[in-house]
Every structure is written in C-alpha cells, then in structure tokens.
Amino acid sequence: MQDGRQDWDATHDVIVVGSGAGAMTGALVAAGDGLDTVVLERTALLGGTSAYSGAACWLPGTQVQERAGLGDSTEAADTYLRALTGDAEAHRRTAFLRHAPELVSRLERDPAIEFEWRAFPDYVAAPGRMDAGRSFVPLDLDPELLGALLPLVRPAVDRDRAGRGHPAGAPLTAGRALIGRLLLAATRTGNALVRTEHHVTALVTEDGRVTGVEARTPHGTVRIRARRGVLLAAGGFEGDDALRTAHGVPGGAARTMAPRGTNTGELLRAALAAGAATGLMGEAWWCPGTELPDSSAAFTLGLRGGLMVDGSGRRFANESLPYDRMGRAIAAGGGGPDAAVHLIFDSREGGALPAITVPSADPADHLAAGTWVRAESLPELAALIGVPAGILADTVGRFNGFATAGTDEDHHRGEDPYDLFFADRKNAPGPNPCLVPLDRPPYYAARVVLADLGTKGGLRTDADARVLDVDSRPLAGLYAAGNTSASFTGDVYPGPGVPIGTAMVFASPAVRHMAGPPADAV
Structure with missing residues (x-):
C-alpha cells in the first residue's frame, strides 16, 4: 500500500516477518550487528514448518563437516549443484556456497548455537555428491536454558496438532532445538524483540521504497516502520487452495506439512501489489503423504519394506527414492x-507401517477410518482397494522374486546409497536389504497421496535476497528468503536440509545489505 503518512505504531531498524529457521537466522544476524530488530509471527508460536522438521541444514563446506573429517568442500558442492541445476541461477548458487561457511562460523561463535554432522546421503547420484551426506543438525537443547521462552517454540507436529505443548522436562530436539537455539541467541543480543499474533497483511511503501508493514493483532491493526528494510521469511502459499489452483500446484492445503491455518499467501499478494516478480510458482517440495483419518496427510519417508502400486495394481517407481522424487513419481506415474x-505391506512388523510417518497415527484408527485396509489374501486385498486381483498378485510375485535374487529389475531399488540408508537388514532375508518379500499375511494397504513440505515458488530475489520487480530491478527496502522466495534449485531437491539451509543463508546477506547506509532514517 502506498502511504506517505507518518502515523506509525512502532519503529525498528529491521522487520523480520516469520519465525522459521531463515527468519530467526536473519533476526539473529541483524540483532548481533546492533540493529534494532523485531520478529513478527502471525501465530502464537514460533518456528513454523521448521519446528516440525528434522532440522537438517544443507550448508556445504563448513567447519562442521571439517570437524567430522568428511572431506567436503565448497568446490565439490558447486560441482554437484551445477550438475543438477545448470547455470540458470549461477549468481545465487555462488552466493549461497560462498556465504554458507561464513554464516556457520558466525553462528557457532554464539554459545547458544551448536551443530553436529549426522549421516544422511545427498539425494541424487551426480558428480560432487556426498554419499554419506553433508548436512548437519543442532544439538538437543535443555529446556531450562530457554526458561520463559520455552512456550513460544512450536512443539512437534503430533503434539502441536493435538493442542499439547512440549513434553515436560524433555530436551528440545530436531527443529525445536534449532528454533530454540536461534531464539535464545537472538534475544540474548538485547536487540531483538519477538511479537507473536502479528499477522502481516500489507506492505507500506513511500516514494517507491518499502518502509514498513501493516499487521492484524488481537488488539487491532498496527503499522510498523522499518528504517533499514523488511525481510519476508514466513513460508510459501501452500496453505491457500485458491492460490495453489491459480498457479497449478497440485495436492491441496489439507495435505501440506505446514502448521494448519498458516502460509496462506498474504505476503505474496502484498509483494505483488508492491510490484514484485515471482518464479517457480507451480513447484513445491514434494513428498508422499500417508492419508490420515482426518483427510490430512503424514509426511512419509524411509520405507523399510512394502511396495507401492497405482490404480492398475502395478509398481510405478523405486519406493525407496528420496521423498521429493517419490512425490514427483506419484504425480507423474501414480495415476496423476x-x-x-x-x-502394500504384510505383517512382518506386526501390522505396523514399514516407514517413518510424521505425524504418526495408530493402525487401529487407520483401519477404522478406512485409510488402511487389511485382508488375509492378496485377492481379497485387491478387491478392497479396487485393483485387478491378478495384476496385484503378479506384482507381488514378481517383487518377491526380486527380493530372492537381490536385484530389482524394474526400478533398481536398493542400488543407491540413499535407498540403503533406511534399510532394515534384520528383516531382509535376501541379499538386498531394500527388497523385503511380502509373504506374511494378513496383508495391508495404506492409502498414499501427493503431499508437500511447502511451496518452493515465490518472490524472485538476487544474491543479496533483494526482491526483484518485473524488470529484474530490486525493490528498495524489501527482501525475501526461504519459501517466500523462489528457490534457486529449481525443480530439484539436492539433499536433506536444502530448504532450511538456503533460507538461513539468504536471510543473512539480506540483513547484511540492510546494515549498509540507510536510504533514510527516523
């Protein structure tokens, strides 16, 4: 909104909209540089989808990998990314790789921030790949260190959706540890203020420059001014079915992993009104989703057994693919x-799903709701899910033959380091631990749908995370990172923690650019 009035409710150097890993990194860097910083979060809890995540950070060539003796390097990561994405976004790829080691060094100088490498293979076989993985995670966080800040951190997805807080006395792990550590470090600077239940709905511009935001709060609408700039890092538009439909993003808001009722596209609309350009608007970070009894979906990965069939009763992909690639396979080859x-799985694990699902659900609840079915024979199972009995029997028989021989002649399951990462060798009687025969009735079928971890299209940005207009010129005062921006990786998901890692990196140069001479100061 264009508005030259000066009736501001508050003024800060930097406004950060959102509270995920990218937003909180930006807030920490800005506050650490002495800038008066405010974080505006639309809900009562901090962390967004980052808090639900495993908190893998794909930040190559840093001191964390060096401590682990991995032999990773910026050059190897560059080779890998170029092989996957080409040179369409060379300037942002170069900026990401150059800044990642510097950012991690800076973060780890703060006693509140501690990382460790954890094995998790890069996702694609290409030059420069790290078969053992190059991502790392935060150490678990003692809740007593957060003190009164603890209730601000969004709990794990299963507890959050049930309206429960953190388990009493338990350490914060994974995404909760990442958000908690960044929050602790930022508040300790004395320069960062967090405002929850501040739902930003509009940008304020003056003479062509974004100078602030307008936000709805429980006490009415407020207008907050930014002396230096506004960083938008509050996720994508995955929670808005109208925007998804308009831009051809399949799936649906009910199947996204973002916290419910969030990421509904207001920031995108506000930036478009200010003249911003967008890119990759039909893309998302895809995943298979086990349908839940309430018609939502659970992020599904790490299959230890079973096989997946489409409506014809046939396999259509390597079920052990990384989740984004399996999501794309579902969209392309699983019937649309x-x-x-x-x-399809058997009773080898006592009727439990041979995979990781987030959130989890009780098998009895699934069976009662019909999202899973159970049968004593494959023909009976085929009838329950509406596929030809003969084809399903042939599919399972052929797969069991592959399990005995150790080679998946159709989809090469078990030939890649990522496939083997989740394999349960104790349950695999044959030579390939990814190929576990289905031969122990009763048999089960769990309904799986296309889900996502968030959209990956959004505002176009440059190497400093400045939002660009339709003529590729920076919009003064406006920056974006994370899923609010269009990812430089295009339609590829290179490795675990790329969404978090890129969000963290680009939030940092954004506030570093803001720290330069301000266009005007109040």
Whole structure:
C-alpha cells in the first residue's frame, strides 16, 4: 500500500516477518550487528514448518563437516549443484556456497548455537555428491536454558496438532532445538524483540521504497516502520487452495506439512501489489503423504519394506527414492497428482507401517477410518482397494522374486546409497536389504497421496535476497528468503536440509545489505 503518512505504531531498524529457521537466522544476524530488530509471527508460536522438521541444514563446506573429517568442500558442492541445476541461477548458487561457511562460523561463535554432522546421503547420484551426506543438525537443547521462552517454540507436529505443548522436562530436539537455539541467541543480543499474533497483511511503501508493514493483532491493526528494510521469511502459499489452483500446484492445503491455518499467501499478494516478480510458482517440495483419518496427510519417508502400486495394481517407481522424487513419481506415474496410490505391506512388523510417518497415527484408527485396509489374501486385498486381483498378485510375485535374487529389475531399488540408508537388514532375508518379500499375511494397504513440505515458488530475489520487480530491478527496502522466495534449485531437491539451509543463508546477506547506509532514517 502506498502511504506517505507518518502515523506509525512502532519503529525498528529491521522487520523480520516469520519465525522459521531463515527468519530467526536473519533476526539473529541483524540483532548481533546492533540493529534494532523485531520478529513478527502471525501465530502464537514460533518456528513454523521448521519446528516440525528434522532440522537438517544443507550448508556445504563448513567447519562442521571439517570437524567430522568428511572431506567436503565448497568446490565439490558447486560441482554437484551445477550438475543438477545448470547455470540458470549461477549468481545465487555462488552466493549461497560462498556465504554458507561464513554464516556457520558466525553462528557457532554464539554459545547458544551448536551443530553436529549426522549421516544422511545427498539425494541424487551426480558428480560432487556426498554419499554419506553433508548436512548437519543442532544439538538437543535443555529446556531450562530457554526458561520463559520455552512456550513460544512450536512443539512437534503430533503434539502441536493435538493442542499439547512440549513434553515436560524433555530436551528440545530436531527443529525445536534449532528454533530454540536461534531464539535464545537472538534475544540474548538485547536487540531483538519477538511479537507473536502479528499477522502481516500489507506492505507500506513511500516514494517507491518499502518502509514498513501493516499487521492484524488481537488488539487491532498496527503499522510498523522499518528504517533499514523488511525481510519476508514466513513460508510459501501452500496453505491457500485458491492460490495453489491459480498457479497449478497440485495436492491441496489439507495435505501440506505446514502448521494448519498458516502460509496462506498474504505476503505474496502484498509483494505483488508492491510490484514484485515471482518464479517457480507451480513447484513445491514434494513428498508422499500417508492419508490420515482426518483427510490430512503424514509426511512419509524411509520405507523399510512394502511396495507401492497405482490404480492398475502395478509398481510405478523405486519406493525407496528420496521423498521429493517419490512425490514427483506419484504425480507423474501414480495415476496423476490427485490420485491415491497404495502402499502394500504384510505383517512382518506386526501390522505396523514399514516407514517413518510424521505425524504418526495408530493402525487401529487407520483401519477404522478406512485409510488402511487389511485382508488375509492378496485377492481379497485387491478387491478392497479396487485393483485387478491378478495384476496385484503378479506384482507381488514378481517383487518377491526380486527380493530372492537381490536385484530389482524394474526400478533398481536398493542400488543407491540413499535407498540403503533406511534399510532394515534384520528383516531382509535376501541379499538386498531394500527388497523385503511380502509373504506374511494378513496383508495391508495404506492409502498414499501427493503431499508437500511447502511451496518452493515465490518472490524472485538476487544474491543479496533483494526482491526483484518485473524488470529484474530490486525493490528498495524489501527482501525475501526461504519459501517466500523462489528457490534457486529449481525443480530439484539436492539433499536433506536444502530448504532450511538456503533460507538461513539468504536471510543473512539480506540483513547484511540492510546494515549498509540507510536510504533514510527516523
């Protein structure tokens, strides 16, 4: 909104909209540089989808990998990314790789920030790949260190959706540890203020420059001024079905992993009104989703057994693919993005799903709701899920033959380091631990749908995370990072923690650019 009035409710150097890993990194860097910083979060809890995550940070060539003796380097990561994405976004790829080691060094100088490398393979076989992985995670965080800040951190997804807080006395792990550590470090600077229940709905511009925001709060609408700039880092538009439809993003808001009722596109609309350009608007960070009894979906990865069939009763992909690639396979080869496929498994694990799902659900609840079915024979199972009995029997028989021989002649399951990462060798009687025969009735079928971890299209930005207009010129005072911006990785998901790692990195040069001479000061 264009508005030259000066009736501001508050003024800060930097406004950060959002509270995920990218937003909180930007707030910490800005506050650490002495800038008066405010974080505006639309909900009562901090962390967004980052708090639900495993908190893998794909930040190559840093001191964390060096401590682990991995032999990783910026050059190897550059080779890998170029092989996957080409040179369409060379300037941002170069900026990301150059700044990642510097950012991690800076973060770890703060006693509140501690990382460790954890094995998790890069996702694609290409030059420069690290088969053992190059991502790292935060150490668990003692809740007593957060003190009164603890209730601000969003709990794990299963507890959050049930309206429960953190388990009493338990350390914060994964995404909660990452958000908690960044929050602790930022508040200790004395320069960072966090405002929850501040739902930013509009940008304020003056003479072509973004100078502030307008936000709805429980006490009415407020206008907050930014002397230096506004960083938008509050996720994508995955929670808005109208925007998804308009831009051809399949799936649906009910199947996204973002916290419910969030990421509904207001920031995108506000930036478009200010003249911003967008890119990759039809893309998302895809994943298979086990359909839950309430028609939402659970992020599904790490299959230890079973096989997946489409509506014809046939396999259509390597079920052990990294989740983004398996999501794309569901959309392309599983009957279309709106079709359900089925994960077929037996009773080898006592009727439990041979995979990781987030959030989890009780098998009894699934069976009662019909999202899973159970049968004593494969023909009976085929009838329950509506596929030809003969084809399903042939599919399972062929797969069991592969399990005995150790080679998946159709989809090469078990030939990649990522496939083997989740394999349960104790349950695999044959030579390939990714190929576990289905031969222990009763049999089960779980309905699987196309889900996502968030959209990956959004505002176009440059190497300093400045939002660009339709003529590729920076919009003064406006910056974006994370899923609010269009990812430089295009339609590729290179490795675990790329969304978090890129969000963290680009939030940092954004506030570093803001720290230069201000266009005007109040």
